[in-house]
Amino acid sequence: MSTVQVLLFSVLRQRIGEGSLVLDLETPATGADLLDHLEAQYPIVGEYRPVLRLAVNQEYVPETVTLADGDEVALITPVSGG
């Protein structure tokens, strides 16, 4: 099992009601596996999935990334700084 921390911001933080979640995933797990898992529990993740980017340890990565125990994963909805 890998334990990862999932960080939520903006609309996902508001709709899910948490700023971070801790998830245990069967290894090996990819970013897509993590999103499948979250989507099953939180439909809002599915709604945003077509435009969602993943960051692992503060870097954008594709969904195919393999997650490691202790990773910090952030779900990045379309950003709107500036």
Place this chain on the structure above:
Amino acid sequence: MEKKENRHWFLLQHEPLDVGAAFAFLQTPRAGGIDLFVGTTRQWTGDKETTRLEYDCYEAMALKEMERLAGEACERWPVERVFIAHRLGVVPPAEASVVVGVATPHRADAFEACRFLIDTLKQQIPIWKREVYADGETEWVEGPAPPRI
């Protein structure tokens, strides 16, 4: 959060942004042009009145992305100094939410590099704004769908 080196200064802060400090940092005898972009809270968008913006941010990553974008600008243009700052939390109308500044030997490069930094910041840096309207409604603003990775 902040990262300041001789030629780069990146800032995320809840307090008002100091454009004078940005200009002072960008001044160097090696530059002949300084371009400063300041983004501010607009009160009216069509017939909707904004009373304030609220910014959420993934700070650790935002600072790294600022540094990465500045590095890209330095590869493409002869940049002597870069300043990027974003305000977080509540930003009232007319106040600055973002300041991007670049110093280069000649002005054409300063305009181009500054334009690149603010445009790319708006697509890449993990910061989100929420509009709070005069009628009490709120709305998280979503930028255009990002490029796939």
